[in-house]
Amino acid sequence: MSTRALRGPIGWYRDPWRRPRVLAGVTVLYLAWSLLPVLIAVLFSFNDGRSRTNWQGFSFRWYWGDQTRSVWHDAALHTALLQTLKLGLITTIITVPLGVLFAIGIDRWRGRLPSGANVLMLISFVIPEVLLAVALLFVVTTLALPIGLGTSAQVVGLVTYQVAYPAVLVRARLATIGKQYEEAATDLGASAFGALRRVTLPMLMPAIFASTVLVFADVIDDFVLVRYLSMGASTEPVSVKIYNTARAAPTPALNALATLLLVASLAAVVVGFLVFRRMTRNDDTTGDRGIGAFAGEL
Known part of the structure; x- marks a missing residue:
């Protein structure tokens, strides 16, 4: 007998507090949809090149490395x-x-x-x-x-x-x-x-x-x-x-x-x-x- 089934006064029935897989899946999809664009934007802030879509290497250029266009110098x-x-x-x-x-x-x-x-x-x-x-x-x-x-x-x-x-x-x-x-x-x-x-x-x-x-x-x-x-x-x-x-x-x-x-x-x-x-x-x-x-x- 499954652990999600319980025995009651009229027989076996399914546990109403079992893990809601559908709701958990919807939650995971929502979090991925919400956080993925943010993570991509953060990732490309460390891009070594000027592109915001093509990865060209890891660098702190846009924080302080670039002497004219970085956040620290602009x-x-x-x-x-x-x-x-x-x-x-x-x-x-x-x-x-x-x-x-x-x-x-x-x-x-x-x-x-x-x-x-x-x-x-x-x-x-x-x-x-x-x-x-x-x-x-x-x-x-x-x-x-x-x-x-x-x-x-x-x-x-x-x-x-x-x-x-x-x-x-x-x-x-x-x-x-x-x-x-x-x-x-x-x-x-x-x-x-x-x-x-x-x-x-x-x-x-x-x-x-x-x-x-x-x-x-x-x-x-x-x-x-x-x-x-x-x-x-x-x-x-x-x-x-x-x-x-x-x-x-x-x-x-x-x-x-x-x-x-x-x-x-x-x-x-x-x-x-x-x-x-x-x-x-x-x-x-x-x-x-x-x-x-x-x-x-x-």
């Missing part, structure tokens, strides 16, 4: 990479604290106004990014504001679009924690602010750190907002630079630039996962501390 590519990292860092530093404060505020504030603010926050998940980009472009270029097109407008647009992510993650964490820990702290003599600072915020750190990783990884990959709000080549990040030069007979330096962006995103996720595991080592409210729990936070 001023335009160098500027795009630095602009991407700058937007990611500045936006993350501004967005995460705002999202945390917003989440705590609407979690404790009762009434129609916070309910409306919560609905408006959730709308950002469904509003088309291009619509927000065009609206911000109109505001920046038409109204008399202290900001103009370029880095400042890009940061404002990205913060506006990203602030909902930490707010939602932190609110979910607040719902998991409950109010009993903070109430116990106040019963022991702590002030409301002291209980928030010394009890609630440390317990929110896994969600806060997951929000930081999510925002940074999403910002450095953004295209629509930063393209509409850029001001010339000096404020074009990697995504816009790739779009503008992809059809103009580019060299594998463009593949190298995209590979560096991919490495930055993967590094952020890996570091975030390791720190998340360390932070939740003795946390019973988080449950499984593996990659599944971290993906759940994200």
Whole structure:
């Protein structure tokens, strides 16, 4: 009798939890279809020749070896990479604290106004990014504001679009924690602010750190907002630079630039996962501390 067959009260029947081979095959095909083009693009970033389709040997020419066209020596590519990292860092530093404060505020504030603010926050998940980009472009270029097109407008647009992510993650964490820990702290003599600072915020750190990783990884990959709000080549990040030069007979330096962006995103996720595991080592409210729990936070 097969190990996938079990004996029941009315006889033998097939195990409903047997390995789903069809679903596993579909998953493998999907992963191959998704990752294979990325791996090919990364591979040709190490091509020794100028071709992006014919392999001509392994080399770091397009990273730093070529004295004029490599990412390290080409001023335009160098500027795009630095602009991407700058937007990611500045936006993350501004967005995460705002999202945390917003989440705590609407979690404790009762009434129609916070309910409306919560609905408006959730709308950002469904509003088309291009619509927000065009609206911000109109505001920046038409109204008399202290900001103009370029880095400042890009940061404002990205913060506006990203602030909902930490707010939602932190609110979910607040719902998991409950109010009993903070109430116990106040019963022991702590002030409301002291209980928030010394009890609630440390317990929110896994969600806060997951929000930081999510925002940074999403910002450095953004295209629509930063393209509409850029001001010339000096404020074009990697995504816009790739779009503008992809059809103009580019060299594998463009593949190298995209590979560096991919490495930055993967590094952020890996570091975030390791720190998340360390932070939740003795946390019973988080449950499984593996990659599944971290993906759940994200």
